[in-house]
Amino acid sequence: MTNSFIHFHGVSKDYGPIRVIEQLNLEVSKGEFLSLLGPSGSGKTTILMMLAGFEAPTAGTIWLDGQRIHELPPHQRGMGVVFQNYALFPHMTVAENVAFPLQMRGLPRAEIADRVAKALDRVQLAHLGSRKPDQLSGGQQQRVALTRALVFEPKVVLMDEPLGALDKQLREQMQLEIRALHRRLGLSIVFVTHDQSEALTMSDRVAIFDKGRIAQIGTASEVYDRPASQFVSQFIGETNLVAGTVTGRSGGELSVDLGEGMQITAVPPVAPPAEAKAVVVSIRPERLALGEAAAGHANRLTATVDDVVYQGDHLRLHLSAGPLKLVARSERAASAPTVGSTTAVGFAAADCSVFAG
Incomplete structure (x- = not known):
């Protein structure tokens, strides 16, 4: 057990014969904003549901602030959860929905009313406090x-695609609001999204998942500028992928033949294995200088x-x-x-990431 605030240790999750999470070891620091990013079916929502207590791991342990929590029911974990499908109480008004967790904690009625009013005003919903959920837009x-x-x-706070239903302007406003709350309250946030820009904008770190495993975890600049694999380079942002053959190595510098007589020099942040001859070169569009x-x-x-x-x-x-697009x-x-x-x-040798083909 480490000193991390949230810790997945050797966690796997099976649905029948299908393993969706494979031996996950993941640590989240106290007050950190971690985004889980990946394609559909990569396991990111399953991880969130196991942390919330709505799914149980098949193997491994989950810790929160030094306590094993994977056997605790959800209501004993003290986490705020925002679901993709809202999960509001249909028989309650907007104000009653927001007040519910405060009532469950036994706060005084006057304090509840004050906190609910301030919270609804912050998200521009103060005028809708008396409406039921089915009277609201998505x-x-x-x-x-x-x-x-x-x-x-x-x-x-655990969030599963919480901003997916919002228009662009409100989405960006809510991103800023969540970031401000994160900093002001010292929240630890685990945030599931498929929106790369959202993950890069909001997170302290981003964990990119592929088939139930972490393909790479790091800061926004680390995963974007130093992708660990071809999958990461393609998934995070946009890139040009060019097949080539390594014809020479000198220290960290590679000579790569792209075909039809085209040769380039690459100094990748992470060099491919020494035995790799066939490679794929990744170059971000904004790194290409023109004219x-x-x-x-x-x-x-x-x-x-x-x-x-x-x-x-x-x-x-x-x-x-030539042969390149x-x-x-x-x-x-x-x-x-x-x-x-x-x-x-034109492009710099250091702007090329190179992966074994």
Whole structure:
């Protein structure tokens, strides 16, 4: 047992013959905001449900603040939970739903009324306190569920896609609100999401799951700039993947043949195994310099512009360079490349991640 606040030790979970979580060892510090990110079926919601007490691990132990909790019922774990499907009491008003966890803790009536009013005002629902859940939109119901989980200021809050039903503006506002509550109250938050941007924006650390295992865990910059595998590089953000063959190694520098006479130099943050010859090179679109900006980079190619897609604050360019298909970003400028034109493409050796093919 370590000094971590939340600790999964050797936890596995089976549903019949299917194992969905495989020997999970995961630690969360007190006051940390950890996001669980991964594709559907990767096990992230199952982990949250085991921590909440709604699922039991098949093997292993779960600890909270030095206490084994995997055998405790949910109501004895003292956690606030926000479900993906809201789980509001349909016979209660909005205000009664929010007040419920405070009533269960025996707070004075006047304090309950004050805390409920402040909480509903914070999420712009004060005028809807007397309505029932079925009189609210999906986004409003989700805000009520979130408010109910936070109103008693628990030390641990578990969230399963809590902002999925909200529009963009309100979603971003609630992200800031959750971050502010996290910092002000010292909450430990375990947050399940499929939204990469949301995970990168809100989290102290991100755990990326693949088939019931942690593919990588680290800060937002670590998982984005130093992906541990091709899966991580593809899943977190957008990237260009190019197949190649290692033709030389010198210290941490690799020479890679991309075919049709194209050679690049790569200095990846994590080098592939020494025996790996066939590799996949990953380059983020924003790392590709175009036109005059390509000069001076270690790697330079000439590409044809196949398509230009307007994305508001930038242009998304689809490029062909011999056998390579690339995506790049360009600022909205009068000199931006046009469809059918050619442009120089440059990138640094350190901007390449390289994985065994």
